[in-house]
Amino acid sequence: MRRRAFLATATAVLAAPPAALAVRQPKGEVGILTAALELEQLTAYAYDAGVASGLLDARLVATVQALRDHEQAHAEAVSALLEALGGARPKPPATPEEADAMLERLELQGRLTAVASRDDLFALLHELEERQVAGYVAAAGNLEDVRLIQTSATIAAAQGAHLVVIRGVLDRDPVPAALESARG
Amino acid sequence: MVARRGFLAGAGALALAGCGRSPGEDEPGGSPPERTATSRQGDIELLQAAHAMELEEARAYNGRRGAVFERFARIEFDHAQELVSALDALGARPAGSPAAAAADPLDAENRAIAFYLDMLPKVYDAKLRSLIASILVVESEQLAVLRENAGEPAAPDPFVYGVPS
Numbered sequence: 001m002r003r004r005a006f007l008a009t010a011t012a013v014l015a016a017p018p019a020a021l022a023v024r025q026p027k028g029e030v031g032i033l034t035a036a037l038e039l040e041q042l043t044a045y046a047y048d049a050g051v052a053s054g055l056l057d058a059r060l061v062a063t064v065q066a067l068r069d070h071e072q073a074h075a076e077a078v079s080a081l082l083e084a085l086g087g088a089r090p091k092p093p094a095t096p097e098e099a100d101a102m103l104e105r106l107e108l109q110g111r112l113t114a115v116a117s118r119d120d121l122f123a124l125l126h127e128l129e130e131r132q133v134a135g136y137v138a139a140a141g142n143l144e145d146v147r148l149i150q151t152s153a154t155i156a157a158a159q160g161a162h163l164v165v166i167r168g169v170l171d172r173d174p175v176p177a178a179l180e181s182a183r184g
Numbered sequence: 185m186v187a188r189r190g191f192l193a194g195a196g197a198l199a200l201a202g203c204g205r206s207p208g209e210d211e212p213g214g215s216p217p218e219r220t221a222t223s224r225q226g227d228i229e230l231l232q233a234a235h236a237m238e239l240e241e242a243r244a245y246n247g248r249r250g251a252v253f254e255r256f257a258r259i260e261f262d263h264a265q266e267l268v269s270a271l272d273a274l275g276a277r278p279a280g281s282p283a284a285a286a287a288d289p290l291d292a293e294n295r296a297i298a299f300y301l302d303m304l305p306k307v308y309d310a311k312l313r314s315l316i317a318s319i320l321v322v323e324s325e326q327l328a329v330l331r332e333n334a335g336e337p338a339a340p341d342p343f344v345y346g347v348p349s
Contacts, residue, residue: 070342077343133321140317141310149305153317157297157324157344164328165338175255175325178262181318 030087041092044071223308232279238264293327297346
């Protein structure tokens, strides 16, 4: 599928009123959870766009939908923790361009609007999942609350399993290193 | 919610004794809490237990043929070495080798994940918690590969808890 067609499909399925994405730096538990939730929502959006892209066969659509559902579950869990601390749920990206703006702000290389193949999509998803793992690994050190630490860790472990699935599609080493924290 | 410091204060490093907190309380970012002899000893004991478990995992892979098992055995030894370095930084050493190998790699990975999830909030030192989380993610990656090799979905659940022994 060509880029324009991909964008049209993704936009039609996912379009919503544009939302300005505030830049937030993690500060305290609320800041850490807000940043984690923004990334979960961005990743879920990228998975959704992949489902709608027409770039995937039926088997991969089912795989991506399953991983998207996981991201949604993570977002709900993090959102509940964030709201319990008095934080507000950040707006998710509503268009591919908004997703790209978030990717740029996070200094990630991939762009949703540049996805033109299955491998482009999975490379972007890999980059997002690695960033999430890096964030949760850092959070394990920065958080003090037992429930926050354990929830973050169970999510990080799930993201590790996601990475194995994605690396399989990209024909990469499923477990390239003994530690999963230096990348992203 | 249960604050980690309250969690640790109840019964050393191995029991939960939390306290309630209000939103915004106990936010990190101020001066790090001072390490005490109790907190140091708690971290040492947790690291020693983790080290023994990693060696047990490595032995579970060592007795099996196949490139994946050999690679995963090396990863477990690398984890063990990371833990030895962490112990060394605390002026301590491993407590000893495990009595036996884990019977099955898949069971061993599930146990390791459950162990590290339980251990994580009990670790006092922030850098050590990040190290443990990093190891935990790789254990989950290994579990996903083993699942795939067994014909199961690699990532069946949105939250990974492992299975305690």
